[in-house]
Amino acid sequence: MALIVQKYGGSSLESADRIKSVAERIVETKKAGNDVVVVCSAMGDTTDELLDLAERVNPTPPEREMDMLLTAGERISNALVAMAISAQGAEAWSFSGSQAGVVTTSAHGNARILDVTPGRVTEALAEGYVALVAGFQGVSQDTKDVTTLGRGGSDTTAVALAAALDADECEIYSDVDGVYSADPRIVNDARKIDTIPYEEMLELAATGSKILHLRAVEYARRYGVPLRVRSSYSSKPGTLVTGSIEEIPVEQALITGVSHDTSEAKITVTDVPDYEGAAAKIFRAVADAEIDIDMVLQNVSRTSSGVTDITFTLSKSNTEEAVKALEHVREDAGFDAVLCDENVGKVSLVGAGMRSHPGVTATFCESLANAGVNIEIINTSEIRISVLIRDADVDAAVQALHGAFGLGGDEEAVVYAGSGR
């Protein structure tokens, strides 16, 4: 008998019929002799509908109340799944995040989990119930107010519960049946990955793979929770995220996959004076606006002029604010202009194998050159190479790299529309 945590995203719960199939799978897992804890996101469009209502009564709503509002969505889906389970011959109790002991900071809208004390969940399991926990929400340690965990919150709830309960596995259900060597919508022979170490999954999640949220993978790695990515539409085993690249013998380490991301923009600050501190003023201005930057390129000073250009990438949603923050320090920092370019894309190659194969970077650059793709910025970690290119070149670049490193498989990829929170 194992203890399994299952997490279902909003698209898996978008209608009464989908809720019934989810309940069927839960009851099956229970009847196979397992203890089952389930974390549900809000149904399909619920969150968007609530956001829309909020916008109509107050365009800048207080964050505490926003959390009170949004957490209703997960309570609804959890209660409905509990009812559907009961209709199929098992019994379930649903718990709010607070009832399940998900204790967080009081940062409304983006709270961090501080502790999980799932006493009531353990009790429910001991009495033979399926325990359902509302994802994405917790209770503030200080104020006892309802909080939400921000993006990827329900995945994080599931992993945190799995860690606190010492679960055998945490299954994340969505509309794709696993992690692929590249986006199957771009690469026909993308191969489903059976097992992937945490570090590689982190790099994929950080560079555009939408299937798992970075935060949840980090949490799983920290507590050694085996994560399984599965489709709620099939019974395939999916992809297991577990183990460290340190445990893989060097000769077995491989290149794992290609990810891409078109959600970033590029900002170039031109004619920055070439003295110490000018660059610092620029990055401080952006940091003070609480904007994260990703890739950075500082051109070599043009000797004749004594000035340089600084280029960096950031989320497209932050460009407007970043430009404003930079214009504010233009005079003080002494640069000329802020240029913004949204037609960029990032393509990354990930795999522990590149640590021991020095030719990887060369093959990487050659294959892009052969595909006619121009590299604007390059950026690497121990197990990743990322490049910034034109967004129109992204598909070609992904296909070229996937082919050059022989990542293709035989099985046909299965992809469904939609995605959960």
Next chain:
Amino acid sequence: MALIVQKYGGSSLESADRIKSVAERIVETKKAGNDVVVVCSAMGDTTDELLDLAERVNPTPPEREMDMLLTAGERISNALVAMAISAQGAEAWSFSGSQAGVVTTSAHGNARILDVTPGRVTEALAEGYVALVAGFQGVSQDTKDVTTLGRGGSDTTAVALAAALDADECEIYSDVDGVYSADPRIVNDARKIDTIPYEEMLELAATGSKILHLRAVEYARRYGVPLRVRSSYSSKPGTLVTGSIEEIPVEQALITGVSHDTSEAKITVTDVPDYEGAAAKIFRAVADAEIDIDMVLQNVSRTSSGVTDITFTLSKSNTEEAVKALEHVREDAGFDAVLCDENVGKVSLVGAGMRSHPGVTATFCESLANAGVNIEIINTSEIRISVLIRDADVDAAVQALHGAFGLGGDEEAVVYAGSGR
């Protein structure tokens, strides 16, 4: 400075615009120097939509989960009202029933309030916030599960909070601007009542007046909470429910109003053997099915036959179940048949004045006779006379009684469509 509790029903909150007007009224009350506690029902159709979803995943859902599901509705409306208040220059905190200290029995779907410990509400008021409390919900003392209070739950939440906080007044907002001497849709010159003692309001609520729930009025009487019935569409003072008929000098006691109810059906059990215990078996069968009965008529035994008929009224929604329960004991109790009649209506005259005016019953019967209305059952309390008649005669009976006792006023009645929970 006073402490005011305001309760808004679902129709007062059915859209973003309605929520904004409710917020306006709350902020006005706050800015006039009062401490304000607000109890909101779920928005318009939310509860029906949730019930429909539940029905689709499980036609007989577990009650614990039903409560978890339905309570989301009040959380949503409360959070939205808090946001709307914030947009209008005051600040508000919303609390779930559990957070506000509404402690109940564990009877899911129909829990009773055991205690109210509104520490967090008092704290919010002390810090200058408007405190919003989700109506209709509480937390079970034993299991710590979320419960709902059943029909009239939000009114009861408001009154219970007003009692616990020792509020100066509890205002119940709906779509009518007070308690009337009769339903203004039936009687043109129905008069709005300015003040009414608890006992009379209880009789009106028990005999068909929909404006206040019996349970909330009972709670208000027990704790001496002044209740004010007002319209959320106007600024009129409405009707104040306060004081006891015992405090009214006999010579000032009057007839207050006429109520009617067409939600009941009549069941007649025929040829019941005239021995002790036969009637008991009949009423026990109905009671065991947890069905409340209202008026009862046992005909005098027909000497020649040694049998009698027993007639009683009950809610139309219970007739099917009652007939089934009775058929089950037919052989044992020895009666002949169960007849069911849904075409009945009840009309009641209420007023402390009838205690000291012996002619009231005579005038009552004469006026109905003059209007051609036949009385099937008559039933009285110290301050009420009720009769069961044909449902087609209800309007004529209400008009006749209203006229005969001179209850009319000059002001035009204001009635809006819809009603809250």
